Structure formats: C-alpha cells, structure tokens
Amino acid sequence: MADKLMNAITKLYERSFMRVLRRTVVMLFPFALLGSLAAVMATSVLAPIGFANRVFAINEWLPFATKIRTACLDLSQITLGFISVLAAFQAARYTTKLYQHDSQMAGLTALVGYLLVCYRSTSQRGIGFDWQLLGIQGLLLGLLFGYLIGQIFRRVGGSNAQSAEKTADIFDRAFNALPAIGIVIVIGLLLNYALTILNRYSVLAEIITRVSNFGVQQHAVVSTIMIGTLTTLMGWLGISGPYANFDFNADPSAIANLNQALTKHSVWDLPNKYTVTTLFHSFGSFGGLGSTLALLIAILIVAQHQHVLRVARWSLVPVIFNNNASMLLGIPLLLNPLYLIPFVVTPIINMLVAAVAIYLRWMPPVAYPVPLGTPGMLVAFIGTGGQFSALMVGLICLVIDVFVYLPFVRWSEIIVESQKKAGEANVEN
Known part of the structure; x- marks a missing residue:
C-alpha cells in the first residue's frame, strides 16, 4: 500500500x-x-x-x-x-x-x-x-x-x-x-x-463569517473540529480559512469564559469548554497550521537531505513562534500531496486529546488571552493561568504529532532519492 x-x-x-x-x-x-x-x-x-x-x-x-x-x-x-x-x-x-x-x-x-x-x-x-x-x-x-x-x-x-x-x-x-x-x-x-x-x-466575507460563527455558536467538539479541519485544509491549499485570523477578542465564547474566570477567580467550570480558542488555537496549530512544529522536529530527527535540513534549521525560530510560511514554501508543504494526511490529521488528534482532557477534568479550558506571538506549546499553559496539566497535555500532543509525521518524512526522503537517481540516469542516457 x-x-x-x-x-x-x-x-x-x-x-x-x-x-x-x-x-x-x-x-x-x-x-x-x-x-x-x-x-x-x-x-x-x-x-x-x-x-x-x-x-x-x-x-x-x-x-x-x-x-x-x-x-x-x-x-x-x-x-x-x-x-x-x-x-x-x-x-x-x-x-x-x-x-x-x-x-x-x-x-x-x-x-x-x-x-x-x-x-x-x-x-x-x-x-x-x-x-x-x-x-x-x-x-x-x-x-x-x-x-x-x-x-x-x-x-x-x-x-x-x-x-x-x-x-x-x-x-x-x-x-x-x-x-x-x-x-x-x-x-x-x-x-x-x-x-x-x-x-x-461581501459574498466571500459573508460565507467565511457564517462558517466561523457556526463553530463559535455551537460550543461543541464536533463543530469546532470540523471548522478547524476546514481551516487547516485551506491553509494547505494556500487560502485563508475561517479560523485563521479569528483572535481571542473576536470570540464571544472566549470573552464569556474570561468574565467567568475573573468573577469566580477560577479557570475551572467555564461555560464554553470546546471552542476555537480552547481547542484550535491552543492545541490545533503548534508552530502554525498543520502542527508544523512537529514536522520540523521529525525532519531534524530522520531527514538526511541537506535541502530539507537547512529549511528546518532556518525555520526553527519563526515556527516556534507560530509562523510557518517558510516551511510551507521551503519543504514545500503547500499543495504537497505527501504531507496532506499528517497536515490535516495532527490538529484533529490534538483537539480530540485536549477535549478529552477537559472533559475528564485533567486540565481546565483556556480562559485568559495570551501575548502576541506566544509559542504554540505555551498558549494553553499561559491561557489557563499556569496550569502544568495543560502544558503536559500539549507535550503529549506534540509527541504524538511527531510520530505521525515521521513515516511521511521518511517517505519524502525515499521519493527525493528516487528522483535524484532518475535525473542522473537521464543525464547519462
């Protein structure tokens, strides 16, 4: 297969x-x-x-x-x-x-x-x-x-x-x-x-607004993951998705959670547990859309070709701070069929793991806004007021993501090597 x-x-x-x-x-x-x-x-x-x-x-x-x-x-x-x-x-x-x-x-x-x-x-x-x-x-x-x-x-x-x-x-x-x-x-x-x-x-803007509002108003795991997956897929296509520019202040459920946390002095028992802020932005985009940080780590672990390694090394700083533009173009990830599956699947896994952790009360939902450019791994930790359980869930998600990406990086190495040999054969002929 x-x-x-x-x-x-x-x-x-x-x-x-x-x-x-x-x-x-x-x-x-x-x-x-x-x-x-x-x-x-x-x-x-x-x-x-x-x-x-x-x-x-x-x-x-x-x-x-x-x-x-x-x-x-x-x-x-x-x-x-x-x-x-x-x-x-x-x-x-x-x-x-x-x-x-x-x-x-x-x-x-x-x-x-x-x-x-x-x-x-x-x-x-x-x-x-x-x-x-x-x-x-x-x-x-x-x-x-x-x-x-x-x-x-x-x-x-x-x-x-x-x-x-x-x-x-x-x-x-x-x-x-x-x-x-x-x-x-x-x-x-x-x-x-x-x-x-x-x-x-405002045809396009109205469509995007309606789609993003659907996920925001439902406050449900399924709808949030659906819209988050659509956003990730559109990012792979080179298009801005519904959640791509949806920040904390534009999320009414996040504001309601913040008011509850400030009033009760607690991040537990918030009214909206499964939202774009608590799931997608906190766990579904480590290093940018597609959990690119995990791909970067997987490349540093198993990649052999210097082109891919150089892209990963030079992209390390922006990816840590959730800017993956250099990875999208340098690997490239954009419209790359090999990486479509892990690019879309890893955010889904992360959001599901986070939702289960919130449901089982292993960690509270994110309640507080975080500073601009906060590294993806620290968003949930800071957003929950320093709950180490949120940091641990994020680490678990990152480890899973790396293991998901590893076989695809190996396959990419095989494809590159086969293309190189084919090119050398064409030159000899």
Missing part, C-alpha cells in the same frame, strides 16, 4: 503544474523566511503586548525599539505581503521554460496581470489593492494565475527564444508577445470585475 502511494505521488510530482509549483515556492523561500523572521521580531519580540517583550521587557532597554519594530513590519509587508505577486511571476516563467518559450515576457506579463486582478479603485482616485490577494493568503491564486499565463504564452506567445543579445531581437520578442499580453489583460480585467462584485456584496 505504501509503495503504491509513493508511486502515485511520484507520478503526480511529474505533472507540469506540480513541477512549476514546487520550483516556484522553493524559489520564494528566502523571501518567506526573511518575512517570517521580521514578523516574529515585530510581534513577539518588539510589540508592547508581545510575548518576548512581556517576559524580558525589551522595549525598556533596547535603543530605538519602536523604529526597529517599524522596519520589521515594513520588511514583513514587502516580502510576505507581496509574495503572491512573486508567485505569479515565477510560475509563469517556469511554465514557459518547460515548453522552451519566452519566459521573461511571460513573467513580466503575469506580474502586471496579477496586479490588475488585485487592483481596487478608491474614492480618492488613488491606487489601492486587495492586500489579502497580494499576500500569502492569495498564494494559490497567484500560482494558478502564473501557470495559466505560462500556458497562454506557450500557445500564443510567439517567440521561442530564451535570450536575445540585440535590441532588434528583443523588440521582436516583445512584439510577438502582444497577442498573449492582450489576452492576459482581458483575463485580468474580468477577474478584477468578478472579485470587485464579490467584495461589493
């Missing part, structure tokens, strides 16, 4: 879209890493309500702390905030390269076309964009758009040249690309219009 699964995944990796996707996201890894580190510095380390700042009072002794935080926020916005645009650019380039067409013109056209998709007119006649589509939440759309543009250039792009030394040759390539550019502009305008209509009537 395992051999059949690996053979199926290996064949899937050879599909043109998967080849383009893997090459594109790996190329974007340095930007994701820098953006993740900058985001951790801005939120956990230097923010007034950040975790590290609360523990070490960094803003009180670090010179120019506010200016450094502003610079980190800017760096994070420029890297992670525009990563979907870069994805569209690179995906178009790699797609046309596969078919030996003009990758440079395709990349530039995809970049302009995707900006056109994300453009939104403002009342002040200024330039505005849908920033969610530009950032990592729009990564899937950027990849698909770039791949589509690459296919258009494959068929309509004209020139097959990859480089040109003379100005006249460059002009010919640009002129031959005009039909493809015109098609891309039309597609960009149509997508822009469709997304503008959806935003005007």
